[in-house]
Amino acid sequence: MIxxxxxDYYMAPPIPHxxxxxxxxxGTTVDLVPVIRxxxxxxxxxxxxxxxxxxxxxFYVPYDDSLPSTPQExxxxxxxxxxxxxxxxxxxxxxxxRGKPFYGYLMDExxxxxxxx
Numbered sequence: 001m002i003x004x005x006x007x008d009y010y011m012a013p014p015i016p017h018x019x020x021x022x023x024x025x026x027g028t029t030v031d032l033v034p035v036i037r038x039x040x041x042x043x044x045x046x047x048x049x050x051x052x053x054x055x056x057x058x059f060y061v062p063y064d065d066s067l068p069s070t071p072q073e074x075x076x077x078x079x080x081x082x083x084x085x086x087x088x089x090x091x092x093x094x095x096x097x098r099g100k101p102f103y104g105y106l107m108d109e110x111x112x113x114x115x116x117x
Contacts, residue, residue, distance in 0.1 A: 095113070
């Protein structure tokens with residue numbers, strides 16, 4: 001157990017066998033991954049810093065049949081003339097999920113896209 005004093009994160013090169021090193025969405029290797037640091041103290045008073053790997057921020061987008069079916073369509077069909085190798089990967093994964101909306105009185109499950117950054 002740790003009493004949390006502060007939490008932050010940093011971006012670091014992936015560590016093989018610990019972090020995700022390949023993006024199936026982009027079909028390329030991953031240059032940087034988020035690492036969460038938790039600073040605190042144990043009940044005995046020892047100071048601690050915990051590094052948490054494989055924790056990615058995410059959000060949900062309501063799914064609509066009119067959404068693009070491929071990432072390239074969502075990018076307007078091109079990369080604006082810049083080299084794809086120079087662009088930083090922002091989206092790690094996309095997943096189609098079902099869930100109930102937080103707001104309103106809809107009781108039925110809806111389709112959402114889980115966007116993992």
